[in-house]
Amino acid sequence: MQLSFAQEKSVTGTVTAATDGLPLPGVNVIVKGTTRGVQTDFDGNYTIKASVGETLVFSFIGMKNTSVVVGANNTINISMQEDIESLAEIVVVGFSTKSRDELTSAVSNVTSEDLEKIAPSVSIDNMLQGVASGVQVTAQNGKPGQTAFIRVRGIGSINAGNQPLYIVDGAQVNEDDVNGINPNDVESVSVLKDAASTSIYGARGGNGVVLITTKRGKKGQDGVFKLTSRVGRSRKTEDNFTMMNAAQKLQYERELGQGIGAGISSNAEYLRLVGLDHDWKDDLLQDGLQKSIGFSASGGEERMNYFFSLGYDEDSGIIQDIDAYNRVSGRLNVDYQIKDWAKIGSSLSFSSIENGDPRDRNNVQNPFRAIYDYNPYETKFVLDANGDQVLDANGNPIYNATHAGYPVSAELNQNITTRYYNRFLGNLYLDLKLTDNIKFLTQGSGIYEQYRRENFLQPGSVLDLIVNGGVPTGSKTDNGSFDFTYTWLNKITYTNTFGDVHNLELTALSEYVRDNFRSYSAQGQGFVVGGPSVLNVAATPIAVAGTRSEYSLFSLAANVDYNYDNRYIINATVRRDGSSRFGTNSKYGNFYSGSIAWNITNEEFMAGNKTFSTLKLRASAGTSGNDQIGRYSSITTYGFGAYNNGLTTISPANFGDPNLGWEQNFNYGVGLEFGLFNNRLRGLVDYYNRTTSDLLLNEQLSLTTGGNAVTGNLGEMVNKGLEFELAGDIIRNEKLKWTVSANLNLYDNEVTKLVNADDPNTVGVNESDLFTTSNFFSILRVGEEVNTFYLTRYAGVNPANGEALYLDADGNVTNNANGNEVALSGKSPFADLDGSVSTTVQYSGFDLSANFYYKVGNYIYNLPESNMLSDGDNIADNQRLDAFNYWRNPGDTNVLPRPFSNSNQTSDRFLQKGDYIRLRSLQLGYTLPSRFTETMALKSARIYVSGTNLWTYAPYYKGDPEVGIGSGETQTSAGNPTVIPGEFALYSYPTTSSISLGVDIQF
Structure with missing residues (x-):
């Protein structure tokens, strides 16, 4: 060994692909039998220390491993051959994996390499925006760690939930659990979109399925350590309007004869107020600090492979005095081949999240309303006549209550709400090879979530004195829950090939899902100023509460896959589900699908074809279901309450229906996939038609039966x-590769039925009467798009007197908006189309990627604008600068209504198109050449700068056009079963833009 070591020399060379001669960056080069190894740089170059007679092994994904013995020559150039089997893109589908050319269904697949090109986010679902066709992603709001609304191929339900089913390494999770997954741990995300792919999930697959697969070590892979680090800044996206400054607001008040401006008696007072001019965003908001660090180790031996990771993410958020988000995460994935016929493995992860929670409600406690409502001449702290801060008895400055009567800064410091989430997620499996053709898998998976919320109103704080009549009392509320969902899967698979061309796979499985949920709440009052905040020291217990609920699902399913010579592929699935959510007469549901595909390029008549590298037709049809309703909607339940002298009352809470059953989704579609010129140009076209029947809706009962609503299968709609x-690869040569990609999604939705014609209780019922209003500003009506806006039409300003004009239901001009609402056909919160345009450039170690996302055709009710252009009604609040453009004289046109003319009524005056295009992600990176990294004993090193939401163009909407939740507490407290994404905007946590610097190191 000493002699061999003495003969070591530097071996250099270039590694290229045999197909096109292009250099291969990132090829692993190792000296066989040792730990010495390097990676090729962007130009495919490498340098490694080796001795004459030793063997170099070259390995690269998609290429066959190549070995060469070191000789006298110091230069060894390698041309690697494609490995056809490994080149095929592997896609995770229901309970199995397939290569892309074996698919008969519509599946969007996003790989870890795709995710690395996207500006980072702590929640994986937000990173899917614009990268998966047919998948519309809208951020719920800009709060750090917040998840997204995802709609797969339109609106699948009205009352029973629209979120897809999330599966992480076989474990079913809720949509809110997704932000507990470290995106650095994700290997791929597959979105199953049609019945051919979702029917295997039966009752849960009606809104699509998102399969998240985490990383695993690779067999025979030397240990690889990876360190990732990122730091960045975020801030609220810029408004596309201008608020009044101090001088302008005082002038506006003077013109309208109200407010402080109207009462100024001296020029000195006016100048003093103007001199106080400032922007409340500077007082209440900040530039958020984002930090992320992660470490992973992966590798594999002959019988075992592993992946281990740790991560820490922090985002201070953009609100002063609130630490918004902290997450610690860890993962361990292990696979072990016990015998040639037996394999075991596990995927285990843990995350702990702490959220600082601002009040998301439309009142004086909301800081995002305050930055617009507070006047620019009002100060954060109380000032004396000399302009100095007034101090309290403890020497602290006193918060100014402003005209709102409550200082929101006190809320942020003294009414503290924190949320904690601990999540354990994982699975254990045993995979047995019973014969050469039969495999059996049993897998147990589950997620345990521990949630805790603490709200402490400090004794003596501003709000405490308000609610308790000036007596410093203080109060504390602790509430939380424990939720455990587990799944037991048993699957047997038979595979065989007959005559070299007939490939058959038969699968049968059983699946059992059970959820156990518990919640608690406790309140106490009476705390010592400056003392501890635990409930044990509260002087007076106020209330205690707790709930429990359970849910279970049992399923049997079978799948047949037939592949003839990889030319003709047929797939069929059946599944039967039984759910505890549904009535005794409808507890079980049957689901099925069938699909076919034709790989035209594999036909003999395409042999020698130089144009088409891929050409495939596919078609599918089938059913899936939706069970996202209350757990006890099918049975009659009773509520308990307190009565006089401690007695307990019992009253009906829900009237059950034993016939309550599944929402049914029947989905059919066709698709064409193509690749031209050695896949230099590639794409697909898909058409789908999705009918949701037996919609789970609430039917209002008459007062004689209790007045409550009962859930029934009452409607139908079509997407x-x-x-x-x-x-396409615009440029692809040895030095430069430039790729441009785009996707476009067109949506059409119509409600086709709203009552059950077979139900004797609904005979003769007018559907439009039964379902007049379904939410704040929208309705359900047959023949219209779901949640079509239902508003009075604004007709402008009467030039003679400045009054606001409207149209009544018959189209006649009136000055009264009330009672004249009509359905505004074609106007709903849901887009007609969306998509993205992306580009990536690679040149000599540099990489640049950009993604533009766009949405067209949705409408948003802009409540903030109605407050900022209130026609004098909100004269005490600051206003937008264009509020000056109001009617003054007869004959004025293109103006706002006359102030104080009762013009600020609900109408489509404030309904605006939400069309926009946004630079969603931009990233510039540089990978250091191997000649630098090898001197530092590194396999690779990359530095990058990235940005999110850097530019937005919204020609019609005033404000940020990406609206999910309008106002969290306002919407949920109204008793709505679901939040309609983007129906209205109302001061929820705003979208943020960010810039960050990151480093990725492998060694």
């Missing part, structure tokens, strides 16, 4: 759409 994807 249709087209999806387009196109990508």
Whole structure:
């Protein structure tokens, strides 16, 4: 060994692909039998220490491993051959994996390499925006760690939930659990979109399925350590309007004859107020600090492979005095081949999240309303006549209550709400090879979530004195829950090939899902100023509460996959589900699908074809279901309450229906996939038609039966759409690769039925009467798009007197908005189309990627604008600068209504198109050449700068056009079963833009 070591020399060379001669960056080069190894740089170059007679091994994903013995020559150039089997893109589908050319269904697949090109986020679902066709992603709001609304191929339900089913390494999770997953741990995300892919999930797959697969070590892979680090800044996106400054607001008040401006008696007072001019955003908001660090180790031996990771993410958020988000996460994935016929493995992860929670409600406690409502001449702290801060008895400055009567800064410091989430997620499996053709898998998976919320109103704080009549009392509320969902899967698979061309796979499985949920709440009052905040020291217990609920699902399913010579592929699935959510007469549901595909390029008549590298037709049809309703909607339940002298009352809470059953989704579609010129140009076209029947809706009962609503299968709606994807390598040579890609999704939705014609209780019922209003500003009506806006039409300003004009239901002009609401056909919160345009450039170690996301055709009710252009009604609040453009004289046109003319009524005056295009992600990176990294004993090193939401163009909407939740507490407290994404905007946590610097190191 000493002699061999003495003969070591530097071996250099270039590694290229045999197909096109292009350099291969990132090829692993190792000296066989040792730990010495390097990676090729962007130009495919490498340098490694080796001795004559030793063997170099070259390995690269998609290429066959190549070995060469070191000789006298110091230069060894390698041309690697494609490995056809490994080149095929592997896609995770229901309970199995397939190569892309074996698919008969519509599946969008996003790999870890795709995710690395996207500006980072702590929640994986937000990173899917614009990268998966047919999948519309809208951030719930800009709060750090917040998840997204995801709609797969349109609106699948009205009352029973629209979120897809999330599966992480086989474990079913809720949509809110997704932000507990470290995106650095994700290997791929597959979105199953049609019945051919979702029917295997039966009752849960009606809104699509998102399969998240985490990383695993690779067999025979030397240990790889990876360190990732990122730091960045975030801030509220810029408004596309201007608020009044101090001088302008005082002038506005003077013109309208109200407010402080109207009462100024001296020029000195006016100048003093103007001199106080400032922007409340500077007082209440900040530039958020984002930090992320992660470490992973992966590798594999002959019988075992592993992946281990730790991560820490922090985001201070953009609100002063609140630490918004902290997450600690860890993962361990292990696979072990016990015998040639037996394999075991596990995927285990843990995350702990702490959220600082601002009040998301439309009142004086909301800081995002305060930055617009507070006047620019009002100060954060109380000032004396000399302009100095007034101090309290403890020497602290006193918060100014402003005209709102409550200082929101006190809320942020003294009414403290914190949320804690601990999540354990994982699975254990045993995979047995019973014969050469039969495999059996049993897998147990589950997620345990521990949630805790603490709200402490400090004794003596501003709000405490208000609610307790000036007596410093203080109060504390602790509430939380424990939620455990587990799944037991048993699957047997038979595979065989007959005559070299007939490939058959038969799968049968059983699946059992059970959820156990518990919650608690406790309140106490009476705390010592400056003392501890635990409930044990509260002087007076106020209330205690607790609930429990359970849910279970049992399923049997079978799948047949037939592949003839990889030319003709047929797939069929059946599944039967039994759910505890549904009535005794409808507890079980049957679901099925069938699909076919034709790989045209594999036909003999395409042999020698130089144009098409891929050409495939596919078609599918089938059913899936939706069970996202209350757990006890099918049975009659009773509520308990307190009565006089401690007695307990019992009253009906829900009237059950033993016939309550599944929402049914029947989905059919066709698709064409193509690749031209050695896949240099590639794309697909998909058409789908999705009918949701037996909609789970609430039917209002008469007062004689109790007046409550009962859930029934009462409606139907149809979603249709087209999806387009196109990508091309504009330049592809040894030095430069430039790729441009785009996708476009067209949506069409219509409600086709709203009552059950077979139900004797609904005979003769007018559907439009039964379902007049379904939410704040929208309705359900047959023949219209779901949640069509239902508003009075604004007709402008009467030039003679400045009054606001409206149209009545018959189209006649009136000055009264009330009672004249009509359905505004074609106007709903849901887009007609969306998509993205992306580009990536790679040149000599540099990489640049950009993604633009766009949405067209949705409408948003802009409540903030109605407050900022209130026609004098909100004269005490600051206003937008264009509020000056009001009617003054007869004959004025293109103006706002005359102030104080009762013009600020609900109408489509404030309904605006939400069309926008946004630079969603931009990233510039540089990978250091191997000649630098090898001197530091590194395999690779990359530095990058990235940005999110850097530019937005919204020609019609005033404000940020990406609206999910309008106001969290306002919407949920109204008793709505679901939040309609984007129906209205109302001071929820705003979207943020960010810039960050990151480093990725492998060694």
